[in-house]
Amino acid sequence: MSNPQTEAMEISNDSLFSDSFVLDSMEALPKLTDPSLNPLAPGKSYHMKPRQTPTMRTCRFEPLALAPPADDPADAFDLTSVCRLIYESDDSDLAEMRNGEPDMPGELSNCFDVPGLLYRVVDRAQQIWAFYNDSTLCEIDICVSFGNLSRVIPLDATTLQMGDSGEVEARVVVYPGETERFIKGYVRGFKSTFLARPLSTEFLTARREAQWAGVIHPEIAALRGLFFRKGKNDQAKEDEAEETERQLGVCLVEGQAFVDLAFPPTPVSFRGDPKKAYPWARPTMFLRPEQAAQRRLFRAEPGPARMRLGDLGNCWMLCAMATLAESPAALRQIFRGGTKVERAHGAYRVRFNKNGLWREVVVDDYLPVIASAPQVAHSVDPYELWPCIFEKAFAKLHGGYARIESGDPVHVLTDLTGAPSLRIDDELADAAEEGKKEKINKLGKLGVALLHRLEEFRTAGYEILLHTAGTAPPLVSGTDNIPDLGETPEMENQLSGTGLLPGHAYTLLRVVRPSSLEPYLLKIRNPWLWGSDSRCKWSRTSSLWRNSNKKQKGLSEVAQAVGFDPDDSSVLWLTGQEMLEYFSGGGVVFTQENAAEIRIPFTFSNAKPSVILQIQVAKPIKMWMMLSNIDKRILYQENSKLDMEFETCSNYPPIMLSLASYDENGHNMNNDGAELSYRIRFNSTNDPVLPSTNTWTFLQAREIAMLCELSPSPYPYLLIPRMIDGELTVNFVENAGDFRKFVGMEYFENSCAMLCPEEVDKGVKEIPMTLGLRVEGSFDDCQISVRNLPAQNPVFANFPMFTTGNLAKPAGKGVIFQTMKTSQGIHVKHRSNDIL
Numbered sequence: 065m066s067n068p069q070t071e072a073m074e075i076s077n078d079s080l081f082s083d084s085f086v087l088d089s090m091e092a093l094p095k096l097t098d099p100s101l102n103p104l105a106p107g108k109s110y111h112m113k114p115r116q117t118p119t120m121r122t123c124r125f126e127p128l129a130l131a132p133p134a135d136d137p138a139d140a141f142d143l144t145s146v147c148r149l150i151y152e153s154d155d156s157d158l159a160e161m162r163n164g165e166p167d168m169p170g171e172l173s174n175c176f177d178v179p180g181l182l183y184r185v186v187d188r189a190q191q192i193w194a195f196y197n198d199s200t201l202c203e204i205d206i207c208v209s210f211g212n213l214s215r216v217i218p219l220d221a222t223t224l225q226m227g228d229s230g231e232v233e234a235r236v237v238v239y240p241g242e243t244e245r246f247i248k249g250y251v252r253g254f255k256s257t258f259l260a261r262p263l264s265t266e267f268l269t270a271r272r273e274a275q276w277a278g279v280i281h282p283e284i285a286a287l288r289g290l291f292f293r294k295g296k297n298d299q300a301k302e303d304e305a306e307e308t309e310r311q312l313g314v315c316l317v318e319g320q321a322f323v324d325l326a327f328p329p330t331p332v333s334f335r336g337d338p339k340k341a342y343p344w345a346r347p348t349m350f351l352r353p354e355q356a357a358q359r360r361l362f363r364a365e366p367g368p369a370r371m372r373l374g375d376l377g378n379c380w381m382l383c384a385m386a387t388l389a390e391s392p393a394a395l396r397q398i399f400r401g402g403t404k405v406e407r408a409h410g411a412y413r414v415r416f417n418k419n420g421l422w423r424e425v426v427v428d429d430y431l432p433v434i435a436s437a438p439q440v441a442h443s444v445d446p447y448e449l450w451p452c453i454f455e456k457a458f459a460k461l462h463g464g465y466a467r468i469e470s471g472d473p474v475h476v477l478t479d480l481t482g483a484p485s486l487r488i489d490d491e492l493a494d495a496a497e498e499g500k501k502e503k504i505n506k507l508g509k510l511g512v513a514l515l516h517r518l519e520e521f522r523t524a525g526y527e528i529l530l531h532t533a534g535t536a537p538p539l540v541s542g543t544d545n546i547p548d549l550g551e552t553p554e555m556e557n558q559l560s561g562t563g564l565l566p567g568h569a570y571t572l573l574r575v576v577r578p579s580s581l582e583p584y585l586l587k588i589r590n591p592w593l594w595g596s597d598s599r600c601k602w603s604r605t606s607s608l609w610r611n612s613n614k615k616q617k618g619l620s621e622v623a624q625a626v627g628f629d630p631d632d633s634s635v636l637w638l639t640g641q642e643m644l645e646y647f648s649g650g651g652v653v654f655t656q657e658n659a660a661e662i663r664i665p666f667t668f669s670n671a672k673p674s675v676i677l678q679i680q681v682a683k684p685i686k687m688w689m690m691l692s693n694i695d696k697r698i699l700y701q702e703n704s705k706l707d708m709e710f711e712t713c714s715n716y717p718p719i720m721l722s723l724a725s726y727d728e729n730g731h732n733m734n735n736d737g738a739e740l741s742y743r744i745r746f747n748s749t750n751d752p753v754l755p756s757t758n759t760w761t762f763l764q765a766r767e768i769a770m771l772c773e774l775s776p777s778p779y780p781y782l783l784i785p786r787m788i789d790g791e792l793t794v795n796f797v798e799n800a801g802d803f804r805k806f807v808g809m810e811y812f813e814n815s816c817a818m819l820c821p822e823e824v825d826k827g828v829k830e831i832p833m834t835l836g837l838r839v840e841g842s843f844d845d846c847q848i849s850v851r852n853l854p855a856q857n858p859v860f861a862n863f864p865m866f867t868t869g870n871l872a873k874p875a876g877k878g879v880i881f882q883t884m885k886t887s888q889g890i891h892v893k894h895r896s897n898d899i900l
Contacts, residue, residue: 241435335464420692420834534566561599
């Protein structure tokens with residue numbers, strides 16, 4: 065996917081209003097001290113200028129009476145106490161404010177022809193003008209030229225300059241969410257000019273540094289002292305996750321708000337463009353007290369329509385999150401590890417499957433903000449936190465926000481679900497190319513075959529993502545402005561009038577066959593709908609959805625058959641031909657609602673795995689078998705050897721999975737079965753649901769998988785991870801110690817050096833990977849154990865038939881592995897050679 069940057073556009077307004085009125089008298093006022101230098105009240109912060117007056121609108125709480133979801137009867141996310149905040153005000157002008165309200169009472173005038181930007185406030189009793197910036201994405205330059213009969217003095221940050229004709233020119237800059245007192249005095253005629261422009265680096269730097277010096281640094285310093293006093297007595301070195309857990313525990317005991325020192329609220333957590341290094345604040349700092357009391361991870365049933373892009377514009381990640389949000393229960397599962405007590409202390413947990421292993425990422429609730437608005441992914445409900453907490457945890461997992469600006473949405477969905485995946489880019493390209501050659505019907509045989517396959521996948525409950533080509537255009541965060549595709553005319557020609565954007569991914573909800581006249585219709589979720597879909601054959605306003613018979617009003621038979629909803633603007637209906645025309649790639653993620661899993665970290669040394677699996681089943685069962693490389697994205701680190709290596713080598717080590725079964729026609733050397741003949745039955749391919757029986761395909765991919773059906777047998781199956789022994793695998797890293805920093809010690813406790821030391825050459829590098837098994841339901845009818853296969857076995861030379869030799873149990877205390885039931889959302893760590 066492309067890298068979609070979000071930018072604020074310049075908006076100018078020359079003399080939208082010019083007026084004259086009389087203020088009865090004038091009184092000089094002293095210059096005021098900058099309010100940002102004043103001491104803070106509890107719960108306040110310096111990310112914006114603190115208010116000097118209370119808010120003008122009163123609020124009452126209206127309970128929403130939400131019931132706990134079926135998958136959360138204990139109401140772990142505190143949904144039953146969610147209330148709607150009802151603001152009451154006699155001032156209709158305040159009602160149109162989007163992000164706050166002026167810090168001064170008075171008469172309001174909108175300075176632009178759209179709401180949510182700049183307002184002039186006039187206090188006639190005090191004879192004062194002020195300006196309030198209601199935006200969250202721009203600073204506004206104000207220039208007002210007062211007539212030569214006016215008598216005004218500047219207030220606060222305003223500057224005055226005399227003109228040649230005796231007029232007085234007053235200037236000030238107003239920043240998001242803030243009110244600047246402008247002038248005081250007698251006004252006789254004026255002209256005004258306003259320019260809204262992107263926030264300057266100087267402003268962001270000043271606010272960030274003020275917030276750091278006044279709030280964050282003292283908070284971190286106090287916590288460091290607390291952590292030191294409550295530290296461990298032994299000198300054992302903890303890894304980052306263990307240290308974070310210990311620090312969180314101290315905060316809970318001491319009643320202190322948690323700050324994640326491993327991913328601090330500083331520019332280092334961006335690791336990218338310094339212009340994106342925003343001030344950081346907690347929700348308790350950028351929300352009003354009554355709003356902060358209503359903050360929740362979830363304040364309604366989660367869904368894709370509740371998400372909004374932030375200033376990073378990383379739609380590739382949020383597209384995958386939107387797909388997961390189609391199943392609210394699955395979305396809630398990734399946050400299941402946290403508790404109400406932890407959240408009350410500003411700590412949140414998010415569960416991921418990274419490098420094939422399940423892990424929880426702990427983060428605090430500091431967010432990059434401008435005024436009262438997070439600049440990262442957020443919810444349509446400003447008091448709902450799950451999009452921004454998810455994005456922050458995902459950024460921490462990969463080392464910084466800048467490292468998640470672009471990528472493959474299929475990878476994100478795999479990280480969220482642990483499910484294997486399949487890319488369909490080549491099938492889409494081949495079907496589209498074939499369609500161009502068809503004279504009548506653009507949907508050729510390959511297109512029909514692809515749609516039939518996608519229909520089967522969706523019927524099975526698998527998730528499908530489709531993405532458009534090109535680079536995502538700049539978007540004005542927090543607005544509904546249609547992006548300008550003029551700089552990419554080829555994308556404008558291809559997607560204009562479809563509601564789709566370049567460089568974005570979309571969820572395929574259904575593939576239906578409504579009639580012989582329209583053999584395939586695809587229902588596409590489009591939470592980022594921009595513009596009209598009028599170009600599409602089955603657009604929301606198309607007459608095809610209505611009865612052609614004027615005597616029979618209402619929806620057509622096709623509309624009723626597919627469940628068309630004319631009011632749902634988040635859905636597109638495309639024909640098969642349109643799918644091939646508009647989308648350049650996509651993928652399938654083989655999710656299962658009630659899956660059980662086993663995950664085993666291990667290493668390769670000289671292309672020999674430290675573990676293989678013996679699998680025996682009591683009844684036929686379909687089993688997913690997975691092999692995961694270490695994701696290159698988490699290895700990037702400034703000035704590291706791994707980083708330099710991946711800059712020059714974009715490929716993963718070539719890997720494959722082989723499943724072997726007992727060969728009754730083979731040569732069994734021992735009557736007692738200690739050494740048996742086996743034959744390779746299946747090898748993994750680039751299509752997980754179509755493993756090969758006679759080819760050996762090593763793939764350079766982040767993960768591979770295959771789906772196999774196992775039958776009962778007196779002899780176990782053998783699942784053998786494979787790797788090609790070549791320059792890439794031998795010289796994968798110069799220093800194995802670098803790997804240990806990034807992937808955790810469990811891989812090296814299951815390494816060849818630990819489990820089969822007699823077969824490891826001194827100084828040979830060990831490459832960590834994860835072997836996984838996944839079934840629908842449970843492993844109750846399976847027996848699974850870990851074994852070693854000698855490095856000299858011919859199976860490692862790609863022989864289809866081999867004898868087992870001595871299938872010894874690994875040395876040491878046993879193998880570390882994880883088990884989990886997806887429906888429970890909790891992974892458990894074990895240590896044994898007998899897994900089941």
